[in-house]
Amino acid sequence: MSATVWEYPENAGYTAGTSLDGFKVEATDGSVGKVEKHFEDAEFIEGTEAAYLVVNTSTWLFGKLCLLPAGVIRGMDTDGQKIYIGLTREQIEGAPGFNEDKHLRDAEYHRIIGAYYDRHLRR
Numbered sequence: 001m002s003a004t005v006w007e008y009p010e011n012a013g014y015t016a017g018t019s020l021d022g023f024k025v026e027a028t029d030g031s032v033g034k035v036e037k038h039f040e041d042a043e044f045i046e047g048t049e050a051a052y053l054v055v056n057t058s059t060w061l062f063g064k065l066c067l068l069p070a071g072v073i074r075g076m077d078t079d080g081q082k083i084y085i086g087l088t089r090e091q092i093e094g095a096p097g098f099n100e101d102k103h104l105r106d107a108e109y110h111r112i113i114g115a116y117y118d119r120h121l122r123r
Contacts, residue, residue: 005071005118006050006110012073016040023081025055025068027089033057035083036065042104050110053083054098060089065098069117091120 008014020038024031037054051070058064074086095116102109 005069005114005121006052008051008070008073011075012070013076013078014070014073015078018078020053020076020083023076023083025053025083025085027085027087027092029088029090031060032066032085032089032092033059033061052103054103057092061093065100066092066095067098067103067113068092069114072117072121087117087120 014020017040020035023035025033025035033055035053036056039050039052039054041049041051053068053070055066055068057066068085072085072087073083075084076082077084096112099106099109
């Protein structure tokens, strides 16, 4: 797994300290949902920080939350409050499920999520 899957790409247009809560998320083939919570520097392995989004996909996948590492972001429109990601809706639907209890502190959970998205970003 690439550590960069948990970091914002240089060309993503993200400025540190910007809240992304409430931003709409757009996949390459349509809307995914809205950012419910943005984590800029969550520490899931001692000394390792991660940036990621928890996205509410209820407009598309009924009642589902998903975790998207910052490395999937390909651009953003801060004025329009939109985030563009380099994945399809099918890839997001096939991702490991969101786990409310593990996303803040479970290194193995982050490894599984990171490996899944890293694999899809390399295609």
